[in-house]
Amino acid sequence: MDELNSLVEAHPIAKICGQPLHEVPHDLYIPPEALEIFLDTFEGPLDLLLYLIRKHNLDILDIPMAELTQQYMAYVEAMRADQLELAAEYLLMTALLIEIKSRMLLPKPIHTPEEEADPRVELVRRLLEYEQMKKAALRLDELPQLERDFMQVQVLINQRVIQQLVQVNLDDLQQAWLTLLQRAKLNTRHHVQFEAISVRSCMSEILRKLKQAGTVSFYDLFSPSAAIGEVIANFLAILELAKELLIEVEQAESFGTIYVRSI
Amino acid sequence: MSDQFSLTLPASQAALLSNQLDEIRILETALLTSQEPLPVAELKKLFDGAMNSKQLLTMLDELSNQWQEKGIELVEVASGWRFQSRPEMHVYLEKLNPQKPPRYSRAVLETLAIIAYRQPVTRGDIEEIRGVTVSSAILKTLETRGWIEVVGQRNVPGRPQLYATTSNFLNDLNLQSLDQLPSLDELINQTEHTITDEKII
Amino acid sequence: MSDQFSLTLPASQAALLSNQLDEIRILETALLTSQEPLPVAELKKLFDGAMNSKQLLTMLDELSNQWQEKGIELVEVASGWRFQSRPEMHVYLEKLNPQKPPRYSRAVLETLAIIAYRQPVTRGDIEEIRGVTVSSAILKTLETRGWIEVVGQRNVPGRPQLYATTSNFLNDLNLQSLDQLPSLDELINQTEHTITDEKII
Numbered sequence: 001m002d003e004l005n006s007l008v009e010a011h012p013i014a015k016i017c018g019q020p021l022h023e024v025p026h027d028l029y030i031p032p033e034a035l036e037i038f039l040d041t042f043e044g045p046l047d048l049l050l051y052l053i054r055k056h057n058l059d060i061l062d063i064p065m066a067e068l069t070q071q072y073m074a075y076v077e078a079m080r081a082d083q084l085e086l087a088a089e090y091l092l093m094t095a096l097l098i099e100i101k102s103r104m105l106l107p108k109p110i111h112t113p114e115e116e117a118d119p120r121v122e123l124v125r126r127l128l129e130y131e132q133m134k135k136a137a138l139r140l141d142e143l144p145q146l147e148r149d150f151m152q153v154q155v156l157i158n159q160r161v162i163q164q165l166v167q168v169n170l171d172d173l174q175q176a177w178l179t180l181l182q183r184a185k186l187n188t189r190h191h192v193q194f195e196a197i198s199v200r201s202c203m204s205e206i207l208r209k210l211k212q213a214g215t216v217s218f219y220d221l222f223s224p225s226a227a228i229g230e231v232i233a234n235f236l237a238i239l240e241l242a243k244e245l246l247i248e249v250e251q252a253e254s255f256g257t258i259y260v261r262s263i
Numbered sequence: 264m265s266d267q268f269s270l271t272l273p274a275s276q277a278a279l280l281s282n283q284l285d286e287i288r289i290l291e292t293a294l295l296t297s298q299e300p301l302p303v304a305e306l307k308k309l310f311d312g313a314m315n316s317k318q319l320l321t322m323l324d325e326l327s328n329q330w331q332e333k334g335i336e337l338v339e340v341a342s343g344w345r346f347q348s349r350p351e352m353h354v355y356l357e358k359l360n361p362q363k364p365p366r367y368s369r370a371v372l373e374t375l376a377i378i379a380y381r382q383p384v385t386r387g388d389i390e391e392i393r394g395v396t397v398s399s400a401i402l403k404t405l406e407t408r409g410w411i412e413v414v415g416q417r418n419v420p421g422r423p424q425l426y427a428t429t430s431n432f433l434n435d436l437n438l439q440s441l442d443q444l445p446s447l448d449e450l451i452n453q454t455e456h457t458i459t460d461e462k463i464i
Numbered sequence: 465m466s467d468q469f470s471l472t473l474p475a476s477q478a479a480l481l482s483n484q485l486d487e488i489r490i491l492e493t494a495l496l497t498s499q500e501p502l503p504v505a506e507l508k509k510l511f512d513g514a515m516n517s518k519q520l521l522t523m524l525d526e527l528s529n530q531w532q533e534k535g536i537e538l539v540e541v542a543s544g545w546r547f548q549s550r551p552e553m554h555v556y557l558e559k560l561n562p563q564k565p566p567r568y569s570r571a572v573l574e575t576l577a578i579i580a581y582r583q584p585v586t587r588g589d590i591e592e593i594r595g596v597t598v599s600s601a602i603l604k605t606l607e608t609r610g611w612i613e614v615v616g617q618r619n620v621p622g623r624p625q626l627y628a629t630t631s632n633f634l635n636d637l638n639l640q641s642l643d644q645l646p647s648l649d650e651l652i653n654q655t656e657h658t659i660t661d662e663k664i665i
Contacts (some may be wrong), residue, residue, distance in 0.1 A: 043369055044395030089395050115305040126394070128450045133392055136380055137372035139445035144350050146435040148364050151356055151497035153335055153346035155536055156548040156558055168576070170566060170637060174646045176573040177581060180593055201642035204583045204628030207615040245619040246584070246626065263619035290537030291559060292553045295496070301560070308559045334493030352493045358509045359494060359502070 037076070045093035046130045048075065060127060063120055065104055069097040096123065198230070202237035203246075208261035210247065218249070218258035286310065287326055290319075290406065294326075300343035300434055341433035341440060366405070374401050378446060379432070383414050383425035402426070410435065487511065488527055491520075495527075501544035568605070579612050580633070580645060586618055586628035603627070611636065638643050 042048045052071050053060055076094055103119040144150055206221055222234055238260065241247040251258045293309055294301060303316050303323075314322075325345060327337040334352040337344060348356060359362070367375070374397055376390045389397045405411040410432035416422040433440065485566050495502060498563055505523075515523075524545055528538040535553040538545060549557060568576075575598055578590045590598045606612045612631040617623040634641065 043373060044393060046394035049554075093394070126392075129392055130394060132447055132450060133373055133376050133380070135448055136445065137369065137376035140376050140379065141367070141372050143436045143438075143445070144362075144435075146347075148366075149350050149353055150437075151348045151353075151650065153295055153348070153496045154298065155297045155496060156501060158548045158551060158554070168637065170639075172568075172573055173577050173580065176570065177646075178575040179570075180574055180577060198641075198643050200581065200583050202541065204615055207584055207626060211616055235453070252644060257473060259487055262616050288533070288535050289553070289556045292549055293557060295536055295547075296549050296557060297560070305560060310554050332489075334489045335496055346496070348493050348497050349568070352490065355490045355510050356494060356497060358512070359498065359506060 003219040019053065043134075045072075045090050046127060047134070048072065048090075049093070050127055050131055050134075060124060063124065065097070069101050072097055074103040199236045199240060201228075202234045203241055206234070206237055206241060206260075207246065207262060210260065213258050215261040218260055221260060285315070287322055287329075290322055291326055293346060294337065294346055295434075297345065300340050300345040304345035305343065326370055333345075338437060339439055340437055341430040346436075347437075371401050371404055372396075375405055378405070378411050378426050379428050379441070380447060382427040385423035387418055387423055389426075408435075487515070488523055488530075491523055492527055492530075495538065495545060495547055498546070501541050501546040503544035571596075571598075572602050572605055576606055576611065576629075579606070579627050580629050580642065583621065583627075583628040584615050586626055587622055588626035590627075 100119045413424045414427040415425045612627050614625045615628040616626045
């Protein structure tokens with residue numbers, strides 16, 4: 001009971017002239033500006049009924065229907081007078097309360113078979129069940145909660161070691177090239193020329209050298225230990241590079257040193 | 264005395280101990296780096312099946328003891344074992360993350376309680392207990408948090424969806440199973456009597 | 465001997481130690497639960513500014529020592545301090561999250577093939593052969609991998625960069641030289657076969 005009241009009263013229902021209003025006034029007078037907030041304090045008609053019952057120390061198992069209905073309706077009327085948009089559930093509850101009250105007022109039929117059910121039973125069952133869930137909600141909220149009350153440990157797995165390099169094998173590369181060739185063949189606009197790999201690789205190598213050294217003597221582009229095939233490939237590479245305007249080959253005078261530099 | 268004893272351990276036993284030390288070290292590292300709680304079945308993979316559940320539980324127990332004095336504890340939740348900060352450390356951790364996670368409204372908490380204690384339930388069931396309509400936003404909030412999920416549909420017209428709580432919900436509240444939820448207050452006995460009476464009629 | 469010494473510590477000093485124990489405990493908890501590395505400035509917040517940087521660094525050093533034997537280590541990275549798994553634990557952690565080796569997309573492979581067989585080539589060359597534009601991301605991927613590099617610029621308007629494969633590329637594919645790439649003749653024959661086959665169909 002105290003627990004429930006404190007739940008409602010922990011937060012002021014409203015502030016009137018700067019004074020916090022902690023309790024719903026006993027005489028049912030609710031300042032108009034507090035009404036809306038008052039309504040917001042409750043989760044619905046069951047909540048409001050429960051509050052009224054607990055607040056006025058009424059016996060939930062023997063609810064004085066007249067008193068409860070009167071109080072409840074006073075609130076609802078006040079809300080309506082203020083033209084607050086009232087949730088339909090509140091009006092529905094009014095109807096239910098009046099129905100229960102009137103059924104209790106009716107004289108019991110003479111040939112009542114044993115005992116007629118108390119019309120309040122269903123309401124009481126609902127009130128109790130709601131109250132039970134309301135308390136359960138509070139207890140759930142009291143449980144320690146991840147991120148609110150404690151944190152999960154999260155140590156980084158050292159990504160540097162985990163990072164796996166993509167593996168490519170020769171088959172992948174061959175397959176990729178094959179696909180390209182097919183596409184090129186099917187598309188006549190492309191004319192793909194094939195040259196020996198060694199010439200191509202020499203071309204890259206020469207460009208690399210020129211990038212570092214700037215201008216290089218023609219002879220320095222040939223390794224003394226190179227096999228004859230390599231020398232030819234290297235020479236073809238220089239010619240190809242010159243043809244593709246990737247390098248410039250210069251000779252200042254006849255039989256002078258030939259210089260090669262990148263453009 | 265005890266020092267002396269440990270120094271005179273037979274070599275084989277010492278090796279055994281150092282071996283176990285390694286295994287606990289591996290276990291600890293796995294648990295500290297895991298994003299999610301690790302069940303024993305998963306932990307077994309660490310040792311290529313060379314450990315049975317009993318051995319693992321003994322090691323988890325030992326590991327848990329080792330962390331006794333720390334700000335972190337090893338706990339078992341619904342989906343396995345995890346390391347987490349002790350609640351009393353929160354006052355410090357909060358200083359680093361001043362923005363608090365939002366507290367849930369009463370409407371959300373009541374809805375959660377009904378789903379947790381009465382699952383599986385439809386939105387209609389929840390509305391009947393609360394006496395008000397339950398907005399989609401409320402259910403969405405709980406679904407987004409990963410605490411509730413649709414587990415089926417009730418076989419009645421409209422086939423309304425049935426909601427239940429997830430293992431994430433249990434994990435986040437430090438619970439191993441629904442049995443560990445706070446117990447409900449008994450409904451007042453007399454009502455039950457009255458209701459029983461009613462049923463007889 | 466050392467036991468005896470610790471027992472006879474003056475009370476004030478013992479208190480200091482136990483106090484520092486608490487602080488290291490807080491520090492450790494914060495670092496273990498943080499999603500990101502924590503810089504010293506951030507760590508100061510834990511103690512409401514009662515610690516200066518020097519004291520914190522001493523504590524971090526002490527903490528780091530405490531983890532010496534563990535599978536996790538305390539390291540300082542650009543944005544602060546963090547715990548991370550030691551490289552040698554990777555073999556165990558991988559058992560929990562076995563990762564499939566990543567593969568390059570077709571676009572990346574084709575680009576690589578063109579650069580390998582036709583080097584030196586510009587992006588334009590690659591685009592002409594592939595018939596589609598080549599994104600910078602693709603070239604970047606291969607450059608980052610250390611497989612291709614810019615070896616010069618073609619002397620045409622815009623001076624486009626010329627790409628070639630690196631020696632790293634050869635090493636990683638276990639080749640001694642580019643000559644060892646599957647020969648083109650072989651490929652052409654295969655292609656022709658394939659195309660012939662296609663035509664028959």
